[in-house]
Amino acid sequence: MADTQTVTVGDLARALDARSWGDTSLRVTGAAEPSATEPVGTDGGTIAMAMAPKYADTLKPGSMAILAEGMDPEAYGLKAAIFAPRPRLLMAGLTKAFDPGPEIAPGIHPTAVIDSTAHIGPNAAIGPFVVIGADVKVGANARIASHVSIGRGSSLGDDIVLHPGSRIAHGVHAGNRLILQPGASIGGDGFSFVTPEESGIEEIRRTLGSREDIREQHYTRIHSLGGVEIGNDVEVGANATIDRGTIRATRIGSGTKIDNLVQVGHNTIVGDDCLLCGLVGIAGSTKIGNRVVLAGQVGVSDNIEIGDDVIAGGASKIFTRVPAGRVILGHPAVKMETQMEIQKAMRRLPRFAQQLAKLQETVTRLLEKTEKDT
Missing domain, CATH: 3.40.1390.10 (MurE/MurF, N-terminal domain)
Structure with a gap:
């Protein structure tokens, strides 16, 4: 144009x-x-x-x-x-x-710190106080705003836009046209800890809630050796976080859009063209298919699979596998039509309680009359 x-x-x-x-x-x-x-x-x-x-x-x-x-x-x-x-x-x-995008002057600002081994593609615009580490590769036409940091060995494609204060850790690999909104953080360590003995969490998973012996427990970090792999045309919202994998990489598919304050846990695989709306939380090692929509405040348990084309309504809590194409809602999430019936039934509960109370009164009177007659 x-x-x-x-x-x-x-x-x-x-x-x-x-x-x-x-x-x-x-x-x-x-x-x-x-x-x-x-x-x-x-x-x-x-x-x-x-x-x-x-x-x-x-x-x-x-x-x-x-x-x-x-x-x-x-x-x-x-x-x-x-x-x-x-x-x-x-x-x-x-x-x-x-949309003019962030105001970044062409060229590299004199306050930017760029390692001598980093490769910056042509037509870059790099703002004040940017830090780019060793062996980083940035493609052509990059627009990198102030106070952005890119860690050692990361590689980013062409036409990226990194807004102020966004963070990319070491070993992150992203395709073309990546957009990071202010404060987005890619490649932080996963939330992985272990205890020397069976932890309370492991115990209640095994026993489904009962506790035998509660004792002191101390957590030891499991370090995150994997990276993050991001496809083309991905956008990550303000203050959203994508954790690096433990051994293999956390992966985000091409075309996926991630809203503000979303948390993607370590080892998670997110497919192509997904929408993860504000305050979504995805626990580690979860696999999410293509074109999945998770509305605001949806929570996803660890180590489960969500099929292609699933749509989860706002505030749904997903604890088990979801087949492809299903529309779900609720806590715990079930088919949307089932959840609507549940909601209708819940609205009827006060009336049912009144009817039950009247029925109990009637039965009591009948029993009392029967006892008198006998």
Whole structure:
């Protein structure tokens, strides 16, 4: 697409593969909500995202907007419009066109510390106080913001964007177009500890809850010798963490998107094109298939397998294997339709309790009457 400072309605429509209407020569300087746009001036203006009538009602005459197919731009007094056959997909293209990304000057900032054995690809932009360790490889067109660190022997592909304060430990290997949001941490040690004797945790797993002899226990670290392997087009949210493996690598498949404050435990394998939403926690050695969606606050136990195309609703707790294609919900997670029936039954419990109390009263009266009659 042309530079966003000179892009026109026509340019934008062609880039988004969408139909346009009106004066397509008008300059677009950015995007805004319908109520925040103004009539287009001589220098152009912002384009409103008004892809439903309830949003379009606040448009100002003389402005320009993105509308859903079937909406009438003349009815809103617009000068120009772009029609979105799939509004959210078009919004993705529009926001990408106007997102400048982090402000990082081209070249390497003088305060950056880069080991002499590191290889930095062409057209890099590396900000202040970045630290890049020995034998690191960074591909072309990297954008690395301030206070990022990359550990020894890690390799990253082309077109990466590392936001301020993100951390990559040693032995991490990632593909092209990796995005790390601020504070993301890749390759920290796994949470692995062992006791000299059987631990209380091991005991209750074996006995399903009973304790025989409670005594002092001291934990010894199991060191993490594996790394982290990340595919292409992966994004990791702010303050999310991916632990390195114990022996083999923790793996994240291509196209997977990880939200803020997600924890991926050691040795976990996550497939391609998964969505892990905010506050998801995945315990170690779990295998997750392709195109899996874990909604916010989902918890996954260790050493289980989740099949392809599973969708887990918010706050679900997954303790056992989930077959491919299943939609689950609840604590513990079960089929969504089963969980809905459980919820309906729970809402009926107060009424059932009242009915049971009345039934008990009736039975008591009948027994008392029977005793008197006999």
